[in-house]
Amino acid sequence: MSVARLTAKSSLWNLFSNLGQQILNFIFFVYTARLLEPSAFGLMALAMVFVDAFAVLGRGGLVEASVQRESVSDELQNHIFWFLQVVGLAATLALYFGADTLAGAFGHPELAHALRWLSPVCLLLNGAAVPEARLQREFGHDAIARSTLAGVSAGGVVGVIAALLGYGVLALVFQKLASVIIQSVLLWRKERWRPRAPAFASGGELRGLLRIGMEVTSANLVLMLNSKLMDVLVGLFLGPTMLGYLRTAWRCFELVLHVCVSPLSNVSLVTFSRVRDDSGRLVAAYSRMVEIAALTIFPIFFGLAAIAPLAMPLVFGEQWAPSAPLVQALSLIAIAGTPNPFFVPMMTATNNTRRLTTQSLIHVVLSILLTATMSPLGVMAVAWAQVVRASAMTGVSLWMMRDSVDVSFSTTWVAMRPALLAAGGMGLAVAWLLQSNALAPLTGWPLLLALIALGGAIYAATLLLGFPREVSQRWTEARDLLRGRVA
Structure with a gap:
């Protein structure tokens, strides 16, 4: 072979x-x-x-x-x-x-x-x-x-x-x-x-x-150090119970990223490497990757934020109800975190690996400062610190990509916009349905499943009505891929 x-x-x-x-x-x-x-x-x-x-x-x-x-x-x-x-x-x-x-x-x-x-x-x-x-x-x-x-x-x-x-x-x-x-x-x-x-x-x-x-x-x-610093400081200042709540909320976030984004990130290195000599095709490949990632993870995270007060105690048990606000806060990382998984493949494919070291050092320093500052203030403060950290690192990564391979900020925004607006609207609608008891007398699992189904329908309808051209393009690409016409 x-x-x-x-x-x-x-x-x-x-x-x-x-x-x-x-x-x-x-x-x-x-x-x-x-x-x-x-x-x-x-x-x-x-x-x-x-x-x-x-x-x-x-x-x-x-x-x-x-x-x-x-x-x-x-x-x-x-x-x-x-x-x-x-x-x-x-x-x-x-x-x-x-x-x-x-x-x-x-x-x-x-x-x-x-x-x-x-x-x-x-x-x-x-x-x-x-x-x-x-x-x-x-x-x-x-x-x-x-x-x-x-x-x-x-x-x-x-x-x-x-x-x-x-x-x-x-x-x-x-x-x-x-x-x-x-x-x-x-x-x-x-x-x-x-x-x-x-x-x-x-x-x-x-x-x-x-x-x-x-x-x-x-x-x-x-x-x-980047991944464990939060555990050390929260455990030191707030104790194992608060750390348990935070780790459970974070685990939901990590699962979605690994299942939905890691496959794209793994493929992106090969894709970017093949088109690195053609700036137009490289930017188009990056834009498509970000768009697909956003279409996948935005509805999950915005939906999770909306149903967290119901879902966390229902799925994990009543003792985990205090983790629901943490899930809602961490879900906002999806906005900042969508382009980040493609930074390392882009820098590697275009031989800009020195940028990786610089970005890693900034990441470590920012993690230490934010987490150490916020940990004494409570577990919610730590969760919001992670949102700020992810947002700041996205800005750093986008600036480096613009400086190295001419990927503009607007390219990322345009790629994320359809999913962001559709998922944001869906999340607000599902949150209103839950808080207003509009689906009474449903409770427990029937209510959770009904909210998930309605959220999916609202998201799909918003995309189709608000962004028909983008939906048509992605549908055509998926159909051609299944038929073997795309290399």
Whole structure:
């Protein structure tokens, strides 16, 4: 099989794995959320900040560094394996014995119990690092995807059973442990390579890989800082219960982005790369991607904002009702967040990768300033800080794209306008129907389903009546794609 076909096949398996993980995790999350208190999810989120940090440092970027090489000798793989086991054991012991100190810093002793149980994750991840790297280098992404999805499924079942038995936050801990163990076992079963006795007599190549790996580790830590900073500060200032509410609201947001936008973002790098030498076609491709993303996510987020007071306690349980205002605030990120997933593919395709570093640094500084400032003021203030951060970063990204590839602000606005206006009108209509009790005597699930159906009908009608040309163009493209006339 050619490299191009192997790459395409691997990309599809990656997409399938990512979408499958998001959907499965959300299903199990909904079920366990009905059984556990919000504080359990807050404690787990805090624990995973430290577990993920230790895991990233413990791997040292060696998986990525070895994958990018054309070939890796058996001797070097053996060095990598045993080096990772030593570092993984050290990370596990550091997390285990440092649990009380970390928990004391946050003022929640129960956090130490969760951290000690989770500490073996560092060693387990390092134990499966070499077979994972070998499978990636040999385009074995289908095996990785199957292992990951099996691990998520098994972990979810374990978590639900433990929650039913009353284990509290440990139910989420057992879920994570079971997932990692199953995934590691399946990766080793798929990969035939086995380590030999350790021999560290010559480690020149290993040191070379470590130099590359540390650069990868630095980048991964910056990304993790962006994603975990909110958890740390909210947990520190407001406690695990408020963090649980915020994480639940944020999880709804992440699910929609991963399911609806990630497939487009993954495809956009190839699309932009093919037309990068033609400015007109490049701008048109970007505009189309943003338009499709907006048409997909705007109605979901505006609709979710409208029905959140009904949906959150109905889906997750009454204990989650305080998260509804957080969902409503975070839904506004959809407006700012629609163009952002296409920034990295655009800069990468047009060889403007220096802009990525600049944007990442601005993102980190802005996240620290806004989240640290707002956290003492309450969880709603943190949610609004995320909206401000996303809006500011969208402005930065759009300015960089205009300066680098001549994508104007108006291009993005024109692409987003039909979906924004139609979804905004739909959201206001659905909110009025809910608040005015216009659909009485419907309650509970019948009312929720009726609001969703009416919202979909209002959105579609508004698009057809208000923007018939745009709808006709997208319909023609979709029809031609299905008939195989579009490359």
